[in-house]
Amino acid sequence: MIKYWLVIMAALGLIAAPAAQAQVSDGVIKIGVLTDMSSLYADLSGQGSVIAARMAVEDFGAAKKGMKVEIISADHQNKADVGSGIARQWLDSDKVDVIVDTPNSAVALAVSQIVKEKGKAFLVSGAASSDLTGKACSPNTIHWTYDTWALANGTGSAIVKTGGDSWFFLTADYAFGHALERDTEAVVLKNGGKVLGKVRHPLNTADFSSFLLQAQSSKAKIIGLANAGGDTTNAIKQAAEFGIVKGGQSLAGLLVFITDVHALGLQTAQGLIFTEAFYWDLNDKTRTFSKRFAELDRDIHPTMIHAGVYAATLHYLKAVEALKSDDGTKVIAKMKETPTDDPLFGKGTIRADGRKLHPMYLFEVKKPSESKAPWDYYKLRATIPAEQAFRPIDQGDCPLVKK
Amino acid sequence: MILGIPPQALFGQLLIGLINGSFYAMLSLGLSVIFGLLNIINFTHGAQYMMGAFVAYFLLQGVGLGYWWALLLAPIAVGILGVIMERVMLRWLYSLDHLYGLLLTFGLGLIIQGLFRNRFGSSGLPYAIPSQLTGGRNLGFMVLPNYRAWVIVFSLAICLATWFVIERTKLGSYLRAATENPALVQAFGVNVPRMITLTYGFGVALAAVAGVLAAPIYQVNPLMGADLIIVVFAVVVIGGMGSIMGSIVTGFGLGLIEGLTKVFYPEASNTVIFVIMALVLLVKPAGLFGRAQ
């Protein structure tokens, strides 16, 4: 009798065991890099993010560990409806397990919502809005690289403390610009400064002349550029045409990438002060990575967004390996439990609200005479330790954080 | 202070408005000329404006020919493309409802813009201001970049030259006659189809010149003509189709009004031209300078 039951149990066990083990859906970990491939963020993110993701998969050694990893990519064209349509299709019918990057906060917010509904994973490197770990935080989203609060805190307070106490904002009119303006204004006011005026411009504006004139007539000491990519470079170039800097006002680029400095040239960009999370020339490990990256990406050196995609993907794969599952919510929880360690950001941690913590750096752009080689653009002014760089966890209104 | 606004802000925005108006005037002039003779709304105008800027970019990057060469060569190159387009495609539509011409040129515009966007992305390529025109002049209330002053002067010159040719020369009189009664003019021995083709080429060339002018200011961008063209349509409706002086005056005038709006009520600056169009339609449907048909 017992033998009979033992046989039954064994048979059931044999059937159940494979089902218990094979938890990586369809046997493939599919990574979707959703980015801007053709518009104003294409250089700081774009194809470079896909390359960074591939490098992470290679360095993780997926093939040797017997894990199958696939990478696909798509262009969200900076439109929330295009981005959310792609995300929905990827998660519904293309079996994508994790979405990575997504510059453009409006798209990122929409995608975060969809990822949460479907229980997958979202690793944001490109978008900036601090709402992603604030009121729009989600158990399926990790915000890597940087956010508007960190930028405001780094750049904003540094400038106010050195005398730039009256500001005029030139803001890109969407989620990112609004968040950056809001966070920077808070820092300026907290440090005793004043905001004399603001003007909003559409995304991807070519001609800033009328906005710059308004900034000029406000007579603010600092014109804060709450925009990024092509918008920032255009505004800086045209400000030079209209003699704004010669007239005594200074421009504060609140979000500047090394690709922007490259596009502007050191002659125009020298003296700009801003906060970034990564620079290719910081230490030997970053230099090795960047050399490999540049060879793959037409000699463009990696921006902090590319670095973030690499680091996030690496940490994700480690978590999947440990869990033996790619269930989105579980992997994100595992990523938060495990401290991070990668060659680009060093050691760090991820908080309950999804915010990744690492030091931020205040850089100044070198003068042409100080630069010894192409892409040798920054000097390090200050390092902001991880605990101080990001918004304190209890100030974000994130529902995941218990008070 | 004038009306509560510092003169600095007022004159500065008016000047910028005049610069925008230059582009409105040149583009609406081209559209008006083409519509007058061919009765076709050239939706491709925006794409042809963009191609003018790109030809300037290619000339600089590829062959090293600068801005002044581009001003001459780009309109010729794009004009020739326009002539080919007219010969190969547009002329089959003259016997059909005019709306098909609009649809065809719309489709062509999509193709051209799509091809360029594919190749060059949509965030704009840099084109430097020619060295002779860099720098600015301090006018007291603002620094006026020399290049922008040149834009106003040059476009005014082109517009007036076009007006002169059409309204005061023999060639222009043939053109105007052919607009009113092509069959009769043909009977007099004037080659009307060839005139139509050349007129289309000329209108397109005007768009291309505007594109070259725009390249240093607005950056060379595959989508630069797309939203602009709709504003120009509104300008043409306000000015009255087929009236050359009407297009010029309305173009500059609306640029100024837009600039004024930016000072007093910036949120409405995008829509003020359309509001004016709605008003003109209610009061004088043929347009301010148009002839009632």
Place this chain on the structure above:
Amino acid sequence: MATAPDLVEPDLPAAAAGPARHQAVVFALMVAAFVVAPFVVYPVFLMKALCFALFACAFNLLIGYGGLLSFGHAAYLGSAGYISAHAAKVWGWPPELAILAGTLGAAGLGLVIGALAIRRQGIYFAMITLALAQMLYFFCLQAPFTGGEDGIQAVPRGMLFGVIDLRSTLPMYFTVLAIFLAGFLLVYRTIHSPFGQVLKAIRENEPRALSLGYGADHYKLIAFVLSAALSGLAGGTKAIVFQLASLTDVHWSMSGEVVLMTLLGGLGTVFGPVVGAVIVIGLETYLAQLGAWVTVVQGAIFVVCVLAFRRGVVGELARFLKKPL
């Protein structure tokens, strides 16, 4: 006296005064296909196609039967989307009321724009509708309640009539199908009614219609408002399905797309807009990987249709079968 050339080809079999039997057969086939489809094809794609099919049918009412090319029809799709999204998200209305609000809003907008545009004809009419739609676009860009570039996100799908949970795909799909069929039948009824006949008469020879005592402007305006309302119905439904209302739906390129769908499908045919919408949405989805090639292909289809294929897919089929479709 020569009459102005007609936008719709003269040798297209004309719709009879009442519904024809073969059209009922085609209709039944269409319904059957859409009922079975979600089990075979990705339902979200189908819902998108159905919304746009309704939009195209509404547009076809105006151009195929009224002879009026409105180049700013996105205004009604998009504004209804914003209104429905706002009603559902901020006011907490149930989906059927939210969509109704969008439809009525679009109808009102159609009344205002139509009244202005009808003062001119032909090309001028088209340009005026385009310019006024662009004005609406800029308004939507600036107005705080539309969320500008971000759009209105996280729109709740809600419970239809308080009973049917629209968050699951199949109930949502069949709701959309029902809405589409209602709109389609309304268009069909309008075309085959005395009103529809007068509209066609005005399209073919306005002076004669006027001389017969028909107030042409009146008829044109009514057709315009009806077309705007149904476009609004499509837009409101789309906002609820995709839980997002964005600037894309009020942009002029959306106006161009609906023209493309109707032209490709067949101007002035009953089923043409549906076929055109499915093809165009299919192309967009299939070619989405290729980015900007979608625009190029759309432009190429425009050019080919205008030069050589003016009757459209269904139009050519109708001519071949010698029956109105």
